[in-house]
Every structure is written in C-alpha cells, then in structure tokens.
Amino acid sequence: MRKVSVGSKLYISILAVFLLFAISFIVFQQTREKQYKRELLNMRLQGYNTRMADAIQYLGKRDEQTLSTYVKTHSIPNLRVTLIDDQGQVIFDNFHKDYSNFKNHANRPEVIEARKKGTGSSVERNSKTLKQEFFYSATYFKDDKITIRSALPYNNGLAKSLQADQHFIWFALTAIVILTLVLWRFLRRLSANITKLKLFASRADHNESLDTEDLIAFPDDELGEIAERIIKIYKRLQSTRQEQDILKRQLTQNIAHELKTPVASIQGYLETILDNPHINEATRQQFLQHSYAQSQRLTSLLQDISTLNRIDDAPDLMEYSPVNISKMIENICKETELQMHNHHMAFVNNLPENVIIQGNQSLLYSVFRNLTDNAITYAGDGTTITLDGKEDEQEWRFTFRDNGIGVSNQHLARLFERFYRVDKGRSRKLGGTGLGLAIVKNAIMLHGGTIQVHNVETGGLCFEFNLKKKK
Secondary structure (H helix, E strand, O other), rough: OOOHHHHHHHHHHHHHHHHHHHHHHHHEEEEEEEEHHHHHHHHHHHHHHHHHHHHHHHOOOHHHHHHHHHHHOOOOOEEEEEEOOOOOOEEHHHHHHHHHHOOOOOHHHHHHHHHHOOOOEEEEEOOOOOOOOEEEEEEEHHHHOOEEEEEEEEHHHHHOOOOOHHHHHHHHHHHHHHHHHHHHHEEEHHHHHHHHHHHHHHHHHOOOOOOHHHHHHOOOOOHHHHHHHHHHHHHHHHHHHHHHHHHHHHHHHHHHHHHHHHHHHHHHHHHHHHHOOOHHHHHHHHHHHHHHHHHHHHHHHHHHHHHHOOOOOOOOOOOOOOEEHHHHHHHHHHHHHHEEEEEEEEEEOOOOOEEEEEHHHHHHHHHHHHHHHHHHHHOOOOOOOEEEEEEEEEEEEEEEEEEOOOOOOOOOOOOOOOOOOEEEEEEHHHOOOOHHHHHHHHHHHOOOOOEEEEEOOOEEEEEEEEOOOOO
C-alpha cells in the first residue's frame, strides 16, 4: 500500500482547517451584515418615531386630522404608523381607521419591549389586523404616555434589502481557490524537498556514496531545521493574520457603532428643521445646538482614530524634539481652568521647572491632556488632581492621581482597550470617545515607557508611567 506523503497530509490538514475557517467566517459575516441592515432599518424607523413625537409635542395636538396630515407630509412608501396609549388601545392608524375592530396592543412583542427598554422591534411578525407580515419598530414616550409604532410590509423587496450581500461569498470563494492553489504550490515544493531529504537520509543510512551536488542541495545538518522553522513561521503567520482579521473586524464594528449614533442624531435634527420650515426659532436653535454638539463628538472621535492610526502605522515618521513638560502642564491647566471651575476641581502640579523629555510634542500633549480630561469627566465634582514626577538618569517617573470615585477592580485591566467604557451610557452622554486612555498607553509605549493604573486606598484613580529622557 502506497503511503501518503507528508506533504499531502500537511496539505489536506491545512486545507481542511482553512476551509472550516473560511466557511465559519462567511457565515459570521453574513449573519453580522444581516443584523446590521436590520439595525439600520430599525434606527431609521426609530428616528421617524422620535420626530413624530417631537412634532406632536410641538403642535400640542394628536387628533386624527393632525396625525394624518403629519404622516402624509412625512411620508415613507408603504409606511404604517400606529399610536397606542398606555392601556394598549390604538388611537391612530394610517392603514386601518375602524379602531373599534382593533384588539388591545399591550401584548404585542414590540410594544412590550418598548415599554421596558424605551424601544422595541419585531421582524416578520404577522399583523392580526391586516393579516400580513410587517417589520415593526416601536418607541415608548413616557412623558406623553404613548407608544409610536412604525412598520413596513415584510414583502419580497424588504426581505431582499435586508439580506446580506452575496457578492462577498463569491469574493470569498475566489480567495479560497487562489489561496488553495498557492498553498498547493508551496506544499508541493515542500513535499519535493522532503522527498529529497528522505532519499538523502536513506542513502546515508545505507552508506551509499554522496555526491557533492547532494551536499550542496541539502546541507547535512540544516535542512531539517530549516523545514521545521518554515512550518513554525507559516503557522505563526497564519495565527497572526487571523488575530489581525479579528481585531480589524472588531475595530471596524466599534467605529461603525460609534459613528452611527452622532450621524443619525445630526441627520434627524436637520431633517426635522428642513421638513418644518415654520418651526419656532427657539426649537430651531435647540436642534442646531444638539447637532453642533454631536458634530463636535464626531470630530473628536475622528481625531482620536487618526492619532491611533498615526501611532500604529507610521511610528518611524514621528518627529522628536526636546519637550518641556512643565510648560505643557501649565498650558493644560489654563485650557481646562473653566471646566475645573465648573466641577469645583483643583489641579496640584508638583513637577519641578523644566522637565524635559525627548519626544513628540503632539503625542506627549495627548498623554497629559487625555489623563486630565478623563479625571475631569469621571472623577467627580470637588476632586483634586495631583501630578508628581521623579527623575533618574534615564527617565522621568510620573504619578497622575485623583481623589475621586475610582473604578471597580473588574474594569481596571481593560481601561486601556480601544472603545472600552466602564459606563457606556454615561460616557457617551459626557462626550467621551472611548479612545483617550488607549492613546495614552500607545503614546507612552512609543516613547519607550510603560503605564499602570490602580485604585488609591483612600479613594480615586492613580496612573503611574515613565518616559525616557531620550528616545
């Protein structure tokens, strides 16, 4: 019986693993894309519900004529809009006007979810009134004691739009074929070399004469080591690529998630202003202020992403020069003076004069400014920020601490992760991007330093880090 070569076994094993990974990735991508499209549609309908609620509050009416006029004015093709009171009774529906035939809607899944969480949705649920499937998106407005539910018929057009893009599958299959061919060619060569090595070993074992050409082709003590290293390098590269792909997907998903909220808010406010030319000036200014605040948050997020990309992709292109940390801290204190005053905070700078670090001016500023902004935002009112520094022959060791509320120990190890937030809702409300401390850590590491964080026993958070005097 002919033995299967090592090269063939290796080829089959790697191919099986790769195909399994590729299929898993395709399934994951398809699922995530479908989920994303559903979330996008739900967000669009939720935006419509919010704008309608704002319009109702602004007009001070919710009679049949007013509601019908609004729906017609702000029409979306085939959109069904239903208003439900706290008792579950339908008080308006643009598709069906015989409200006496409506059953109580308090037990509808999207309505139940909306009353619990504020928003709710249901996919492919059959309407008991109209006897057809809809995509429902409901929003509960506690102050007005109403639930606004918008829905689109779940027809072939909508189902097709919510499906994942099939072009990716063909791209993935093409990539699999190409990579399979490349892998086959590589392992074919490897198998040939192994066969030659086997022949070489067999000849040596039988004390056959060895030609010079054989010795040149296969060094008597190195080919096995080289083959082993090649296999290890390949596996390491494969693992690294998988990790990079995972990190890139996570980063892309996080960025998309962080961007969609301010973009949707800006779009919603501006659409309301454009669709209501006679809106009063006070409301208009309020919407514009909200839009401006969201645009500032968006700008901060993009700036932080740009800074991290600069650190990751082009560290060798950074310009280094002597930076006076003492003067930098003085400037930061002046820049944040108003914020600290509003929060009844104080900054105690114990650094000596002319603390000089050979580094990048912009990145070193980001380190101390982000630490300061983080303390102002999350330490709590009435706290004190203290900065100390100790010098030795090669570096400066800094201690940046506050006497605020601190952080639970379970979160400490993840504070420097990108987009990680201890309190997601509070962080977004306060304008944080989730990248400040990640920038701090990466900037310090780029300057040859390290950073640790721990809670202070008496209360507050303490960052300890070092910066080399010379890079």
